[in-house]
Each structure stands twice: as structure tokens, then as C-alpha cells.
Amino acid sequence: MTAKLHCFGESGNAYKAALTLALSGYEWEPVFVDFFNGATRTPEFRKLNVMGEVPVLEDEGEVISQSGAIMYHIVSRTGKLGGGPGEANEVLRWVLWDNHKMSSQAGTTRFLMNFLPADKRPKDVIDFMQARLKNAYATLDSHLDGRDWIVGTGVTVADISCCGYLYYPEPFGFDRKAWPNIDRWLDAIAALPGWKHPYDLMPGNPSDRA
Numbered sequence: 001m002t003a004k005l006h007c008f009g010e011s012g013n014a015y016k017a018a019l020t021l022a023l024s025g026y027e028w029e030p031v032f033v034d035f036f037n038g039a040t041r042t043p044e045f046r047k048l049n050v051m052g053e054v055p056v057l058e059d060e061g062e063v064i065s066q067s068g069a070i071m072y073h074i075v076s077r078t079g080k081l082g083g084g085p086g087e088a089n090e091v092l093r094w095v096l097w098d099n100h101k102m103s104s105q106a107g108t109t110r111f112l113m114n115f116l117p118a119d120k121r122p123k124d125v126i127d128f129m130q131a132r133l134k135n136a137y138a139t140l141d142s143h144l145d146g147r148d149w150i151v152g153t154g155v156t157v158a159d160i161s162c163c164g165y166l167y168y169p170e171p172f173g174f175d176r177k178a179w180p181n182i183d184r185w186l187d188a189i190a191a192l193p194g195w196k197h198p199y200d201l202m203p204g205n206p207s208d209r210a
Contacts, residue, residue, distance in 0.1 A: 001059075001060055002027050002028060002029050003021070003026060003027065003028040003029075003057060003058065003059040003060075004028065004029055004030075004031050004057070004058040004059075005017055005018055005021060005028055005029070005030050005031065005055055005056070005057050005070075005202075006031045006033050006048070006049075006054055006055060006056040006057075006058075007030050007031070007032070007033060007054050007055045007202045007203075007204075008032060008033050008034070008035050008054060008202060008203065008204035009198055009199045009201075009202040009203060009204035009205045010035070010036075010115075010168075010198075010204060010205060010206065011035070011054055011055070011107075011202075012103060012106065012107050012110075012164040012165035012168065012198070013053075013054070013055060013067040013103065013107065013164060014054045014055040014067070014202060015164050015165075015167075015198040015201065015202065016055075016067040016068075016070075016071060016103075016160055016161050016164040017055040017057060017067050017070040017071060018030065018055070018198070018201045018202050019160050019163075019164075019195070019196075019198075019201065020070070020071045020074045020075075020081060020157060020160050021074060022194045022195070022196060022201060023080075023081065023155070023160070023192055023193075023194045023195065024074050024075075024078045024080045024081055025078070025080075025194065026074055026077070026078060028057075030201075030202050030203055032202075032203040032204055033045070033054050033204075034204075035054065035204075036115075036209060040052045040053060040054065048063060049063070049065045051065055051066075053065060053066075055067055055070055057070045057073065059073070059077075067099075067161070067164070068095050068096075068099060068157075068161065071095070071157040071160065071161065072157070075157060081155065081156050081157050081160065082156060082157065083151050083152050083154075083156045083158075084152045084153070084154070087151050087152045087156070090151045090152075090158075091150075091151050091156045091157060091158045094150050094151060094158035094161070094162060095157060095158055095161045097139075098158075098161040098162045098164070099161070101132075101135075101136045101139070102133065102136040102137075102140070102162060102165075103161065103162075103164050103165055105129050105132050105133050105136065106133060106165040106166075106172060106174070107165060108129060109126060109129040109130060109133060109172045109173060110165065110168065110170055110172035112125065112126050112129070113126060113170070113171060113172050113173075114170040114171070114172070114206075126173075129173075130172075130173035133172075133173055133174065134173070137174065137178075137179050137182065138179075140162060140179075140181075140182055141179040141180070141181045141182050142181075144181035144182060144184075144185050145181050147181075148185070148188060149185075149188075150162060150185075155188075155189065155192060159185070159189060160189075163185075163186060163189055166182070166186055167186065167190075167197055167198060168198065170206070
């Protein structure tokens with residue numbers, strides 16, 4: 001049975017789940033969620049996921065939400081992307097760090113800067129968030145100095161989680177050329193078999209609403 005990922009292209013968290021599916025070779029198909037027209041707030045969607053968020057994975061009778069949980073579901077099913085012997089805790093540490101320190105703030109900042117009307121974009125909040133993000137980028141760039149991957153000798157869900165928002169073209173205070181180790185690492189991920197840009201991997205992008 002083909003797994004179904006409820007997602008939309010603009011969501012970096014959905015991209016984490018979609019990219020994990022793609023890089024692991026899992027059999028899946030995207031189901032477009034029209035977030036910008038309120039699809040996640042409908043009673044029908046809340047029955048699927050009471051949290052009212054994407055991504056949501058339907059797989060062999062299971063319904064799983066939250067990108068990290070979906071990534072680890074795929075790791076457990078495939079045995080891929082979870083790291084080598086003795087590395088599981090370090091992979092999890094970076095997934096949790098990303099969720100708390102980088103992706104949550106990158107997603108919020110990107111939304112405020114690009115998906116709100118220009119006259120409703122809170123400059124002070126954006127400035128504060130970008131300062132916090134700069135610290136997160138510095139942490140990641142420093143960690144990647146002399147490393148090909150975040151943990152061990154191969155790509156893991158730690159890499160997939162941390163890259164989730166960093167391929168998007170909309171401005172949110174991330175200039176990959178300012179962070180040479182991150183830049184090199186993003187190129188390495190993009191060279192993996194099965195990699196696609198979020199707007200190519202999932203349905204929905206800003207041009208659809210232009």
C-alpha cells in the first residue's frame with residue numbers, strides 16, 4: 001500500500017517528511033493540503049490530525065503527525081537514515097535541537113516576512129527572530145567544520161531535519177554563502193539520489209497564488 005503524505009510545498013516541516021520518504025526509497029504519494037485557504041482548520045482535517053498541522057502521514061492504517069515522528073517512523077520501517085551503531089542518541093539530539101532552535105524560528109520568520117501582507121509584518125519581531133536564527137546558523141556551521149554530515153559518515157534524519165527550511169528561496173535572513181560549511185553541506189544533500197527541491201517534491205508554491 002502506498003503511503004500518503006498530507007503536505008504542501010511551502011511547508012519546511014512537510015519537506016522534512018517528504019525528503020525522508022524520498023531519500024529512503026519509500027513508496028509514497030503527496031496529498032495537497034490547501035493551507036492558505038484554511039484547509040487545516042476544517043473539521044475534516046481536524047479529524048485526521050487534531051493538531052491541525054501538516055505533515056500527516058497515512059501508512060498501513062497508522063496516522064502519524066509531526067515531522068520528527070514521521071521521520072523516525074520511516075527510519076524504523078526502512079532501517080535507513082538513522083545513523084550507525086551508537087549514533088542514535090546524537091541523531092536525536094540534533095533533530096530536537098533543530099526543532100527548538102532553528103526550524104521553528106526559520107518557519108515563523110519566513111512566514112512573517114513573506115506570507116503576511118506587507119503592512120502587517122512586525123519588524124521588531126522579525127529582527128528578534130533573525131538574531132536568534134543567526135546564532136543557530138553559527139552553531140550548525142561550526143559543527144559542520146571538517147564534517148560531511150551532522151552525525152557520523154552518512155546522511156541521517158538529523159541532516160534532513162536541519163536542512164528543512166534552508167533550500168527555500170524566499171528571504172528570511174539566511175544567506176547560505178555567508179555560512180561556507182552549511183553551503184557545502186546543502187550541496188552534498190542536494191547531490192543525493194532522490195533529492196528534490198521542496199517545490200518540486202510537493203504540490204503547492206507561492207506562484208500558484210500569484
